[in-house]
Amino acid sequence: MIAFGPVPSRRLGRSLGINNIPPKICTYACVYCQLGRTIKMQMERQPFYEPEEILRDVREKVEKAKEAREPIDYLTFVPDGEPTLDINLGREIELLRSLGITGLWTLPITFPQAKKNSLEGHSGDSQLVSSYLKAFGKSKVQGIKIAVITNSSLMWREDVREALMKADWVSLKMDSVQEETWRKVNRPYGTLRLDSILDGALQFASKFKGELATETMLVRGVNDGDDHIKDLAGFLARLEPAVAYLAIPTRPPAERWVQSPAEEVINRAYQIFSGTVDRVEYLVGYEGNAFAFTGDVEEDLLSITAVHPMREDAVDEFLARAGADWTAVYQLVAQDRLVEAEYEGHRFYLRRLGGHKDRG
Numbered sequence: 001m002i003a004f005g006p007v008p009s010r011r012l013g014r015s016l017g018i019n020n021i022p023p024k025i026c027t028y029a030c031v032y033c034q035l036g037r038t039i040k041m042q043m044e045r046q047p048f049y050e051p052e053e054i055l056r057d058v059r060e061k062v063e064k065a066k067e068a069r070e071p072i073d074y075l076t077f078v079p080d081g082e083p084t085l086d087i088n089l090g091r092e093i094e095l096l097r098s099l100g101i102t103g104l105w106t107l108p109i110t111f112p113q114a115k116k117n118s119l120e121g122h123s124g125d126s127q128l129v130s131s132y133l134k135a136f137g138k139s140k141v142q143g144i145k146i147a148v149i150t151n152s153s154l155m156w157r158e159d160v161r162e163a164l165m166k167a168d169w170v171s172l173k174m175d176s177v178q179e180e181t182w183r184k185v186n187r188p189y190g191t192l193r194l195d196s197i198l199d200g201a202l203q204f205a206s207k208f209k210g211e212l213a214t215e216t217m218l219v220r221g222v223n224d225g226d227d228h229i230k231d232l233a234g235f236l237a238r239l240e241p242a243v244a245y246l247a248i249p250t251r252p253p254a255e256r257w258v259q260s261p262a263e264e265v266i267n268r269a270y271q272i273f274s275g276t277v278d279r280v281e282y283l284v285g286y287e288g289n290a291f292a293f294t295g296d297v298e299e300d301l302l303s304i305t306a307v308h309p310m311r312e313d314a315v316d317e318f319l320a321r322a323g324a325d326w327t328a329v330y331q332l333v334a335q336d337r338l339v340e341a342e343y344e345g346h347r348f349y350l351r352r353l354g355g356h357k358d359r360g
């Protein structure tokens with residue numbers, strides 16, 4: 001099956017996934033890969049499926065979602081391998097564009113969910129949509145967007161950069177900017193070179209008109225040291241992504257020795273990244289309704305801290321707004337669902353992320 005979903009995605013709202021690569025053909029063999037060991041490593045681009053076949057499959061899924069009144073925010077290339085190995089990626093993005101102008105549309109992610117459910121998925125001429133457009137203005141309505149999540153390994157290639165330019169949202173994997181660490185964590189195909197990948201990423205970022213994101217997976221004892229994080233943050237400052245995601249292994253990794261860093265370390269990485277990138281968020285596989293006020297103080301604290309660490313004064317403010325005291329926080333800490341961490345003289349609260357108990 002080439003298209004799957006739509007599935008809820010923390011980054012992209014509701015995303016219809018596109019699997020444009022057969023299982024686990026990749027340029028990397030990351031130690032934390034949740035798909036297991038790479039079956040076939042390669043760096044040559046090639047065709048895998050006919051672009052028209054991908055279009056057909058995606059169109060079918062989009063139609064079904066429409067019938068079920070399930071809106072879609074993004075069509076996302078997120079295969080079980082590296083999507084830019086597909087030599088037809090650019091053509092496929094162009095073909096998929098035709099789906100976005102056939103009356104399918106979506107509301108901004110920030111729009112209230114209940115209202116979204118009642119409005120989205122209609123074709124452009126429904127009465128409901130007309131009244132919505134009148135009330136909120138046409139600019140609030142957008143076509144389905146196209147996203148690509150790449151490991152960045154082929155960014156040195158002009159044809160890959162050109163293909164990605166056609167997307168609306170691109171996420172670049174940035175686990176390391178140090179050669180040795182990069183080799184350790186991503187275990188790249190032999191002839192790939194980190195300096196030309198980073199150079200290609202910078203060239204792409206300077207021209208890309210869509211939204212650029214980066215994703216960094218932190219592995220304990222491999223790429224979570226302060227010096228390493230600072231180097232990476234320095235590079236991200238040049239790349240200027242709209243958002244930098246920090247992730248940790250939350251699903252069974254390819255190598256059993258792989259562990260997520262302690263919460264203190266993740267918090268430190270968050271703070272260091274925040275010094276150079278405007279928006280930094282955790283990406284820990286938790287798809288809860290972050291930042292929605294549910295009226296349940298515990299739930300809200302867990303949702304928020306799954307995305308950002310909260311400084312003590314921010315928690316104080318939040319509790320005051322909710323008309324609550326610190327009891328819920330103490331309980332969550334006692335239950336080991338919330339963790340306290342110190343950084344540069346401040347106390348932070350984080351959701352227990354890695355599932356391990358030690359704080360080492």
Ligand code: SF4
Nearest residue numbers: 026028029030033151
């Ligand atoms: S880039 Fe790494 S994590 Fe992604 S599919 Fe390839 S080996 Fe797995």
